[in-house]
Amino acid sequence: MLIVVGSLHPSSREQLGVVLGLLSSEGQRSLPAETRSKADLVGRVIEELSAYGYSALHDPFVSHSTGEADDWLASTVQELFDADAFDALILTGGQTARSVLDRLGSRQIDVLSEPEPGITLGILDHPAHVPVLIKAGGFGNPRSLIRLKNLLLELQDIEEES
Secondary structure (H helix, E strand, C coil), X not given: CEEEECCCCHHHHHHHHHHHHHHHHCCCCCCCHHHCCHHHHHHHHHHHHHHXXXXXXECCCCCCCHXXXXXXXXXXXXXXXXXXXXXXXXXXXXXXXHHHHHHHCCCCEEEEEEEECCEEEEEECCCCCCEEEEECCCXXXXXXXXXXXXXXXXXXXXXXXX
16 A cells, blocks of 8 residues: 655645654664655665555655656656555545546546545546545644555455455
8 A cells, every 4th residue: 555645734744754653663764765766765665565565655855846746756656556566545635646646547536435524435447446545635633644544454454355
């Protein structure tokens, strides 16, 4: 499961910090993302996805404009998708979600539910039919992304059992 945070809203960044802190406590993220090349970053995300079943991706380059950040995130998600690195997505930030979905070639989400107010759970119409949770950037408590990650993991476990 790939968690993609494009929103710069303080609550989104706080939620990202909780996810990164959890990954750090599991022994990952030894160097800040800012010190890595994109190839190194993609490699580290693939390692985390393989070892822990999830990873977080955000634009580590503060010099990027919002549009550049969304393009960078979308192209990075595409690289990870092409490598078959993730089986579910959590997208936070409306413009980021649109950029990622456009890049993946997904034009529609088959909505399954609204597990929390303002959060949509669906399946991409892309041929891979990847489950996706989309959350606007400007709300939630610090553990919102962790809670959504756990929700998707539970849904995947239920699907595998059936």
